[in-house]
Amino acid sequence: MLSMNKIEAYDVIVVGAGAAGMMCAAQAGQRGRRVLLIDHSQKLAEKIRISGGGRCNFTNLYCGPEHYLSQNPDFCRSALARYTPRHFIALVERYGIRYHEKTLGQLFCDGSAQQIIELLRSECEAGQVTWRRPCEVHGVVAISEGFRIATTQGQYHSQSLVIATGGLAVPAIGSTPMAYQIAEQFGLSVVPPRPALVPLALESEIREHLANLSGLSLEVEISCGQGHFREAMLFTHRGISGPAVLQISSYWKDGDLISINLLPDMDTQTWLAEHGTSRTRFDNFLAEVLPRRFALQWCELHHLKKPVCQYSPTQLQHIGKTLNNWSLRPSGTLGYHKAEVTLGGIDTQELSSKTLESKKIAGLYFIGEAVDVTGHLGGFNFQWAWSSGHAAGQVV
Secondary structure, eight states, X not given: OOOTTOEEEEEEEEEOOSHHHHHHHHHHHHTTOOEEEEOXXXXXXXHHHHGGGGTOEEEETTOOGGGEEOSSXXXXXXXXXXXXXXXXXXXXXXXXXXXXXXXXXXXXEXXXXXXXXXXXXXXXXXXXXXXXXXXXXXXXXXXXXXXXXXETTEEEEEEEEEEOOOOSSOXXXXXXXXXXXXXXXXTOOEEXXXXXXXXXXXXXXXHHHHGGGTTOEEEEEEEETTEEEEEEEEEOSSEEEHHHHHHHHTTOOTTOOEEEESOTTOOHHHHHHHTTTOOSBHHHHHTTTSOHHHHHHHHHHTTOOSBGGGSOHHHHHHHHHHHHSEEEOOOEEXXXXXXXXXXXXXXXXXXXXXXXXXXXXXXXXXXXXXXXXXXXXXXXXXXXXXXXXXXHHTXX
């Protein structure tokens, strides 16, 4: 047991042993720096373990700045350019981890996400990183030669301090606001955090109309603000989810409408005009191109029960427009418990884009999800963890 009065000294202390934290600690240790890695959790890297359905979508082949949201969209460019998906893939291959591309450049382990955790642990061991976990941080103080950190296992001193404690998503596995609290303690601005890559809830009235569609999925084009995606949308008992909705949730703000193109491969106005003489009831007619359960509920919601031929050309034109631009106003998100990541975080104007060091406080770094850089669904957030962790790890 460590004496609470003894202060152990290190070159670098990294707080948070997730994807970014372990990457940074490993890089710094392998440069010959004396590194201490602190984490409060009993289980190591739970967020990696549960990711990608347990197989970890560890990067994306098509990673680029256009796949990230930030108040400063160019901030991520430097780190992403210097540590690319190819670099991490090479590391994965060096450890003999087999992987596959699923869709849209998304790479997953053939086996288990635990393989990525063990890779990172091994990289830390190669850098002779010292571990303290479970170990809670009680306070951080800036001193003349760096920082003093008080924890449940004693006090530590370091020249450099890296905060890699993530955001607020998935509180069940131990997420905390520590990164934001430390930033504010040192006078750094924080972009207000909110849930991202999260299912959306619908108002009770429309939810009742769509209630029996829970579990049904269909490919759509979905848009809101600057966001536009073509992926699967899933109906749930509380609203809508699936990759398309998770993607657009990062762009949605309270009160916004989202637009859903239910038939992205069809010019529905022309299609309806060509079939304007059909005697088929509209819901049965629509069921020829959309899942029947959905077609029936959608037509009930829009009071479309007559045969196609009983609607005027103008009415058919309006219905066609609605099929290609169905507007919904979500009532909210399902919150951090269901969110995959946190939008917002440490304001990038406060940090060096090359090193992730604070511009105000020498030796203080923020990396990973704690920073106001949020990736799209599909391995982009892990790549930001690797790239930002590597950037800081090379200089701390």
